[in-house]
Amino acid sequence: MEAVDKKPQAIGKSRAVNTTKIHLAIDSYGLPIESEITAGDVNDCSAALELITRLSDAEAMVADKGYDSDCIREQITEKRGPCL
Incomplete structure (x- = not known):
């Protein structure tokens, strides 16, 4: 039997269990x-x-x-510019 949707799914295996991770960036008010x-x-x-490439400029992260x-x-420093 073949799957109807061929788009990649964000599902991985961990000890024989399907798992997914949500990586979330929030602002200083806690809003996503x-x-x-x-996966x-x-x-x-x-x-x-x-995720970092899609963020607007910030003073701190x-x-x-895990990150x-x-x-x-280096990516954060390049995006933010040199530290003062």
């Missing part, structure tokens, strides 16, 4: 401004790069340790 949905087995850093990598820090 951007989101990315991935649960996708590395957080992979989703962060796409706070993230979970802590040199590549992401």
Whole structure:
């Protein structure tokens, strides 16, 4: 039997269970401004790069340790400009 919809689904496997991750950027008031949905087995850093490119300029960014990598820090610095 073939699936009707051939679009990729954001569903991954974790210990034989289907999983999905929601990567969410919020503003200083806690309101969502951007989101990315991935399969649960996708590395957080992979989703962060796409999410950060869609964000407007900000003075600061706070993230979970899953997003802590040199590549992401460099992308944030380039987007924000040099630190004063």
